Structures are given as C-alpha cells and as structure tokens.
Amino acid sequence: MSGSLAVIGIGPGNPQTLTPEAADALDAADALYGYGPYLDRVPSRAGQARHASDNREEGARAAAALRHASQGARVALVSGGDPGVFAMAAAVCEQIDRGDDDWRKVELAVVPGVTAMLAVAARVGAPLGHDFCAISLSDNLKPWEMIERRLEAAAGAGFVIALYNPISRARPWQLGKAFESLRRHLPASTPVVFGRAIGRPDEKVAICSLDSVDPSAADMATLIIVGSSLTRLIDRPGLPPLVYTPRSTPGAGA
Amino acid sequence: MSGSLAVIGIGPGNPQTLTPEAADALDAADALYGYGPYLDRVPSRAGQARHASDNREEGARAAAALRHASQGARVALVSGGDPGVFAMAAAVCEQIDRGDDDWRKVELAVVPGVTAMLAVAARVGAPLGHDFCAISLSDNLKPWEMIERRLEAAAGAGFVIALYNPISRARPWQLGKAFESLRRHLPASTPVVFGRAIGRPDEKVAICSLDSVDPSAADMATLIIVGSSLTRLIDRPGLPPLVYTPRSTPGAGA
Numbered sequence: 041m042s043g044s045l046a047v048i049g050i051g052p053g054n055p056q057t058l059t060p061e062a063a064d065a066l067d068a069a070d071a072l073y074g075y076g077p078y079l080d081r082v083p084s085r086a087g088q089a090r091h092a093s094d095n096r097e098e099g100a101r102a103a104a105a106l107r108h109a110s111q112g113a114r115v116a117l118v119s120g121g122d123p124g125v126f127a128m129a130a131a132v133c134e135q136i137d138r139g140d141d142d143w144r145k146v147e148l149a150v151v152p153g154v155t156a157m158l159a160v161a162a163r164v165g166a167p168l169g170h171d172f173c174a175i176s177l178s179d180n181l182k183p184w185e186m187i188e189r190r191l192e193a194a195a196g197a198g199f200v201i202a203l204y205n206p207i208s209r210a211r212p213w214q215l216g217k218a219f220e221s222l223r224r225h226l227p228a229s230t231p232v233v234f235g236r237a238i239g240r241p242d243e244k245v246a247i248c249s250l251d252s253v254d255p256s257a258a259d260m261a262t263l264i265i266v267g268s269s270l271t272r273l274i275d276r277p278g279l280p281p282l283v284y285t286p287r288s289t290p291g292a293g294a
Numbered sequence: 295m296s297g298s299l300a301v302i303g304i305g306p307g308n309p310q311t312l313t314p315e316a317a318d319a320l321d322a323a324d325a326l327y328g329y330g331p332y333l334d335r336v337p338s339r340a341g342q343a344r345h346a347s348d349n350r351e352e353g354a355r356a357a358a359a360l361r362h363a364s365q366g367a368r369v370a371l372v373s374g375g376d377p378g379v380f381a382m383a384a385a386v387c388e389q390i391d392r393g394d395d396d397w398r399k400v401e402l403a404v405v406p407g408v409t410a411m412l413a414v415a416a417r418v419g420a421p422l423g424h425d426f427c428a429i430s431l432s433d434n435l436k437p438w439e440m441i442e443r444r445l446e447a448a449a450g451a452g453f454v455i456a457l458y459n460p461i462s463r464a465r466p467w468q469l470g471k472a473f474e475s476l477r478r479h480l481p482a483s484t485p486v487v488f489g490r491a492i493g494r495p496d497e498k499v500a501i502c503s504l505d506s507v508d509p510s511a512a513d514m515a516t517l518i519i520v521g522s523s524l525t526r527l528i529d530r531p532g533l534p535p536l537v538y539t540p541r542s543t544p545g546a547g548a
Binding site: 049051054055056057058059060061064098122123124125126129130131132133134136137144145147148150151152153154155158159161162163165166167168169170171172173174175176181182183186189190193194196197198199239272274275276277278279282284285286287288289291 | 303305308309310311312313314315318352376377378379380383384385386387388390391398399401402404405406407408409412413415416417419420421422423424425426427428429430435436437440443444447448450451452453493526528529530531532533536538539540541542543545
C-alpha cells in the first residue's frame with residue numbers, strides 16, 4: 041500500500057507568509073522531513089515524527105521521505121520558500137526517476153510557497169516588474185562557465201536577474217566574478233538589492249549599485265536582485281527609496 | 295496627512311493559497327481597488343468600499359489608489375498572483391515616479407503571493423527546478439522583436455521559460471510565433487505545460503511537447519512553461535506523469 045508525499049513550501053519563514061494550504065498539509069502529515077532550520081520554523085504537533093537532516097543531503101532526504109511514504113505513511117517534506125525553485129521538488133522527482141519502482145506509486149503533491157525573490161522584491165518595490173530570470177550561482181551542480189554564459193545572455197537580453205545561492209564557505213569567489221561579468225553588460229548605476237530572512241527578526245535588506253556592490257555582504261541565505269538597464273530608483277522623503285523596473289520599454293508600440 | 299497603500303498578491307485565486315499576511319492586509323483596508331474578477335475573489339467586509347476597474351486600466355487604477363491613500367485612507371490594491379510579477383506593483387511605482395509629489399509620502403507595502411508559474415509548476419512536478427526565466431508575451435509594452443530576442447537568448451542559454459500573458463483577442467498570432475522561435479533552439483520533444491486557474495473549480499493543466507503544442511489551447515489566463523533540453527517526463531502507473539528539470543547538468547563538477 042502506497043502513502044503520500046507532500047513537498048511543502050513554507051515561504052520566507054515568517055508564519056504570516058505560510059499559506060493555509062501549506063499549514064493544512066503540514067498538520068495532516070504523520071512524519072516531517074527537512075533541513076533542520078526549516079523544520080524549526082514549523083509548528084509541532086503531538087504524534088508527528090520529525091526527521092531533520094543537513095543542508096547538503098537533498099538527495100538522501102528526498103529518498104528517505106519517498107521510502108517512508110511508499111510504506112503507506114503520509115509524509116511531508118518541508119522546503120524553504122517555494123519547493124519548485126532551487127529546492128526539494130526537483131530532488132524528489134530525481135529520486136522518483138532513478139529510484140525504486142514503488143516510489144512512482146506514491147501520491148505526490150507539491151504545495152507552492154512565496155519564493156525568496158518575490159519576498160525580497162516586495163520589500164523594495166517592484167524590481168521584477170519586467171521580464172526576469174532566476175539563476176542559482178552554485179557551481180556544485182553545473183559548470184561555472186555555464187553560469188557565466190547565462191549571466192551574460194540574461195543581462196545582454198535585458199532580463200532582471202535574481203541570484204539564488206550566491207555564496208558559501210566552499211564557494212567564496214563566484215559572486216565577485218558574477219558581478220564582474222554583469223558589469224560588462226550593465227550600467228555602473230544599475231540597482232542591486234540584497235535581501236535575507238524577509239519577515240523574520242534578522243531581516244536585512246540593502247540597496248546599492250552595480251559599481252559599488254560588496255560580495256562579502258552576502259551569505260548563503262541572501263537573495264540578490266540585479267536590475268536591468270531600465271531598473272530605476274525613486275527617492276522618497278522620510279521613506280526608504282523604491283526600486284522598480286518599468287513595465288514598458290522604449291520602442292513599445294503602445 | 296498621508297495614508298497607506300498595500301499592493302496585495304492573492305495568489306492563484308483559491309483562498310487556500312492566500313497568505314495570512316495578505317488576508318490581514320485586505321481586512322485592514324478602508325477601500326479596495328482592483329480588476330473586477332480579482333476583487334470578486336476577496337471576502338467582503340462591512341464598511342469597506344470597493345472600486346472595480348477593467349483589466350486594461352492598470353495605470354489609472356494605480357493612480358486612483360494612490361490619490362485615495364494620499365488623502366489619508368488605508369487603501370488596498372488587489373493583484374492576482376504576486377503583485378511584483380507582471381502585475382500591479384510596477385504600475386504603482388510608475389505612478390509614484392511620475393505623479394503628484396504627495397504620492398511619494400504614501401506608506402507603500404507590497405504583500406507577495408504565489409505567482410502563476412509557481413502554482414502551475416507545483417501541479418506537474420518541478421519544471422522550474424533549474425535556472426529559469428519569466429517573459430510576458432504581450433507586445434503592448436515592448437516591441438515584438440525584443441520578445442523574440444529574449445526567447446532565443448533564454449532557450450539558447452538553457453533556461454526553462456515561463457510565459458505570462460500568452461495570448462488575447464488583440465494578440466492572436468504572437469504565441470504561435472514564439473513557439474516557432476523556440477523550436478529553432480530546443481528539441482521537438484521538449485515538454486510544454488499549459489496551466490490556468492490553479493486550485494479553482496475551472497482548473498486546467500495539460501502537458502504536451504514542443505512539436506505538438508497548440509497555441510489555440512491557451513487563453514489570457516493561461517501560464518505556459520516551456521522546458522529546457524534537460525527537462526524530463528516521468529511516467530507513473532495510474533498517476534499523471536511528472537515534469538521536472540534536474541538540478542544538475544552534464545559536465546557539473548560534483
């Protein structure tokens with residue numbers, strides 16, 4: 041008998057951004073799996089088992105959750121932000137694709153959430169107001185040359201760029217190199233937004249420009265938005281500036 | 295005395311995906327502004343005024359909401375999905391940038407929500423599991439040549455592509471042309487997902503391949519995800535197939 045697996049996005053981590061659908065799915069589970077700090081953000085319920093694992097073990101965590109579900113349990117896998125964006129949903133699909141035949145019989149539900157780029161963008165205005173892309177800067181899973189090619193293609197074509205996984209102890213120089221690549225395609229004044237822990241007590245948001253950006257101000261949990269050449273700042277008396285990308289471009293028909 | 299304006303993302307439209315933060319912001323408002331069908335999805339509260347407007351009037355709607363807020367009211371502007379993604383947050387910033395000086399004094403909050411591409415992706419697996427971009431196919435606000443250039447840059451560089459505003463009565467041929475451009479860069483078997491009204495009674499999700507895609511199956515409210523060359527289908531006995539993009543690419547270091 042096959043059980044079910046819900047891969048649940050808890051958003052940026054403030055309970056106010058957890059959807060009712062995600063809260064219900066968490067509550068209905070017999071067992072929760074997840075990266076420790078994400079599990080800590082989820083209310084506990086009596087009788088519900090918790091299996092915390094390390095950040096680096098996505099594949100093993102997905103397999104453990106699928107194995108448990110294939111034995112008939114209702115299992116939930118807790119994901120930060122949205123599970124479909126550089127998070128657990130793809131790791132689960134990879135395991136289903138490669139793993140035990142029984143895992144294909146598990147009823148799988150992915151519960152979407154507010155991903156980091158939406159939360160950070162909301163805090164400063166509307167930097168993603170025009171075409172944009174999301175790139176993981178981690179070269180653990182793809183070659184660095186591919187990342188550079190994508191950064192240059194995106195900046196050259198006028199996309200606003202959201203950078204996930206910008207830096208870590210094992211990847212100290214990549215973010216600086218990425219900004220170097222982007223400077224070849226974008227004006228020095230292009231707005232850059234750093235945001236982390238949106239809606240949590242340790243929230244941090246900073247706005248700078250591409251020529252003055254400091255890669256060491258980012259950490260593993262920082263989401264970075266690099267504007268396009270059209271992204272603008274609005275100064276406001278007594279309020280922080282707004283960053284936005286206009287919906288229309290020069291040369292538009294309308 | 296300046297009031298406040300909250301630009302609120304209500305997600306795909308099912309109350310189960312409305313965040314508590316968005317629900318509280320809706321409840322706190324003296325007046326709601328929005329496109330009629332979005333307003334209809336929001337619970338009404340006694341004493342709260344409602345100002346519905348047409349789909350095409352984003353600029354005028356944003357200006358009306360700012361004007362009302364600048365008179366001291368607590369105003370909420372209701373946006374489908376996430377307000378920062380091809381929705382009302384950028385329209386509001388544009389009005390603040392160009393409009394009355396008093397509008398800069400309005401306390402502005404953008405409340406993020408689950409945008410359509412996350413909701414559609416969740417329904418089918420994890421098609422956005424690797425680097426991806428979001429492109430509005432509307433050439434009302436940018437030239438069609440720019441859209442084609444972006445489609446080709448994105449497909450050529452290996453991004454999964456989410457298409458917003460794919461088709462309308464006034465824009466009948468653009469989606470077909472977009473698929474033609476994409477076929478020049480992607481395998482015929484590339485998975486394509488059409489999704490609309492996720493979580494609502496009229497939800498529709500369909501999976502096809504790039505060579506067999508039918509543009510006329512889309513409408514204004516459809517969100518389309520076009521895979522990269524790495525996006526895969528998983529067949530499952532007795533369950534719909536999964537679509538996902540692996541996190542790692544051939545040639546990755548790890």
